[in-house]
Structure formats: C-alpha cells, structure tokens
Amino acid sequence: MTYCVGLLLDAGVVLLSDTRTNAGLDNIATYRKMFLFEQPGDRAIGIMTAGSLSITQTVIARLTEANEDADSPRSILRAPGMLQVAEIVGATLSDVTSEVSGKMERMNQSATASMIVAGQRKGGPMRMFLVYPEGNFIEATPDTPFLQIGEHKYGKPILDRVIAAETTLADAEKAVLLSMDSTLRSNLSVGMPLDFAVIERDALAVTRRRRIEPTDEAFQKMSHDWSEALRNAFAEIDPI
C-alpha cells in the first residue's frame, strides 16, 4: 500500500508521500511516489501516486516523454491550465490502466492506480485533483482542503481536526507529518523514507522539497513528542 496526502491551502499546496511498495508481505521495496514538474515562473505541478507500480511508473514515464516531445498534445508542461493537466493525467492513467488490465484479465487479475495532481500555472488559481483509476477526477475545495490516496484512514482524524484552508504552511507541515506518523505506526504497508514538498501560492516553482529518511532526527523527535503529547492529552481527559 501507500499513503499520500495533499493539502490545498490559502498559502499553497503541501504534499507528502511514503515510499513503500509491496507485492505481498514478503516483497517490499522503496519507490518514489511523488513527482515534481516545474517551469519556474510559469508553473509547478506535483503528482503523487498510489496503486499498481506497473501502472504508475508507465503513466509517469509517458507524461515525462510527452513533455520532451514538442508535438505531443499530452504535455503537462505545455497544458494551458491545471484543469487540462488533470485531464491529461486522467487520460494517460485511463489508457495505461486499460492496457494493463487487458493483459491481466487473462490471469483473472486486475490492477488499478489513483493519483493526486496539484499545482498552479501562471495566471490561474492553485488547484488540486484526485484522479481515479478510470481517469475521472474530483477537486479539493475550501470546504474539503485535503485529499488522500492509499491507506488514508489512520491519518484522517488529525487532518479532520486541524486542517482548514487558512492553516499556515508551518502547521500544515506538522499536520501531514503527524498524519503520516499515525499511519506508519498502525500499518506495515506504509514505510519511510518520506517525500515532502511545498508549492507556495504564486511562487510558480516548488518552494521546498525534502526527503525524510528513517534516521531523520527532527522527524523522530516530532514523532516522539507527539506520542508524549497524545499520552499527556489522554491523561488530562476526565473519565466519563
């Protein structure tokens, strides 16, 4: 499995993904699930992926190829806006899913993937989409300023409680890391290292990007402090 979370805030887009992939429980590997595309001054786009690696890798490879091919109508670096970027990602995902599924049907198996696509193009608003395996998508709004893919349940309560459109980037970083921390703790199929990125509003560039390794002392401290804080909070609650 996977856990990826994206926030669409007044201050910008915040993205966090894990890197664990597994085929069964005994075949675990580390693969990047966050892909950043930028043309500084014109646009910055982040894509996060969940699901079958054979599908997500092919989709990202085709998107990358389309960017390099000046004639391709499917370049997300040349698309006129974020809606068209989501449509290109959706169409590519839908194509690859149908090709792979055709092959897998013979074995009575199937494979799917979903993606979070977020960013901003010059002159347009910041937008964030969740693209389904079929290629259709939904969009984050101020009422629901976060989207998740993969193993999303463990880390949802903290987001439900603290994330709103006006949340600061510093609080947003804490919130997604704590949401990931709960998921890592409760589900083996989500694993370190993590990829973290921020695209600030109107920066038209990836403002921060960071890989957080299992040995990262700041993350370890945050995780430890949060456990402590939760236990203290728990101790303070009056019994019924």
Place this chain on the structure above:
Amino acid sequence: MTYCVGLLLDAGVVLLSDTRTNAGLDNIATYRKMFLFEQPGDRAIGIMTAGSLSITQTVIARLTEANEDADSPRSILRAPGMLQVAEIVGATLSDVTSEVSGKMERMNQSATASMIVAGQRKGGPMRMFLVYPEGNFIEATPDTPFLQIGEHKYGKPILDRVIAAETTLADAEKAVLLSMDSTLRSNLSVGMPLDFAVIERDALAVTRRRRIEPTDEAFQKMSHDWSEALRNAFAEIDPI
C-alpha cells in the same frame, strides 16, 4: 458499517460498540450490536457483531434459543469454558453464513459477518476472541490486548498508543470512547448511540453496562475536551 472494540486487560474485559446499520447510504437504522449473556457467579459473556444484519441477528437468535433448549449442545451458557463458547459461536456463524450465502449466490451477491466474543467462566481465565465469517478465530493476548471489528482503522492509533494489558479500567473506558469518537467523526457509517460494558476479572457477572445516547452530556464533554486537548497538543509540537 460498524465499529466494535474489545479490550482484554488484567483488570477485566471492556467492550464498546456503535449501533448504526446501513443498506446503502440512504437506508440507515439503529440496531444493537452488543449482546450480553450471564449467569452471575458462573459466567459472563459479551458478544459484539459486525457485518450483514441478516447473518448476525440469526446467529444471536440461534445462540439464545440454544441457551433455552436444555438438550442443545450449542448453549454458550452451558459450555465448559470460553474456548468452547468461541467454538459454538464460530460453528453457528459458519452455518448461518453458508445458508445465507447459498441463497445470495443466485443473485451474485454475498454476505459475511464477524464477531468479538469475550468473557470468563468460573475457574477459567478471561478470554477474548475474534471470530471470522468462516467460523475460525484468533485470540487476544497480553501482547495484543485489543480486538476490533468493522471500521477499525480510524480508531486504532489511540489504542496502539495507550492500551496495554495493565491499563486501568478507567483509562480503558476513556481509550475506547476516544477511539470511537475518532471513528464517528471520520466515518458516517458508524453512529450513536453506543453500547458500553465491562466484565471485571473474576466478577463472573457484567459489572457495568451503559447505553450512551447522542445527547449524553458526559460523552459530549469528553469528545469536546479531546478535540481541545489534541489541538493543544498539536500546537505544542515544534515544527520540523
């Protein structure tokens, strides 16, 4: 869906269940999912159910009938110990599942259910089992002193952090209610009122039972205090 959680602690068994059942999103009803069987001084047994109501109601009805039929070998009130109680519940669940599934196969549908069975018989240890739809089961141990059925993910992080075999009953009550609170908040298919019960070690009776209505002020206060405490804990964490 459903959320039921059971704790097997040194001090006793703690059980909590919601009461929401739904067929689709537009057909919601309230049904008890916790069933208590006791013969004070001899045994106390709690059963919680998740899954298809047509299966769980029939299982509970058959178990109740077997208790009233002096010749039935499937009486959980006459079984020599908790292991045999789990076996009887498993066998009954397996029978009913297979009968119902036989009928549903014609419509290309299926139905399943799972159960948590916990309690103590005089002279034996307290035990808690999770019975799968097939009738087989696993047992809680001091290493893993809680079992969950239904919508278990949202409420697991708090249990992972605070529950150990030596947790007091007062803390356990708080923990299961907060675990339920996170689930209620994040998932529409889990709903109030709640059923709560405690079987203290060697009491051989249900020591506490309580229905918590949506208007329950103590639960509302706990829920509100926990939100506040979480937000304060969040505010205290240093950003990375």
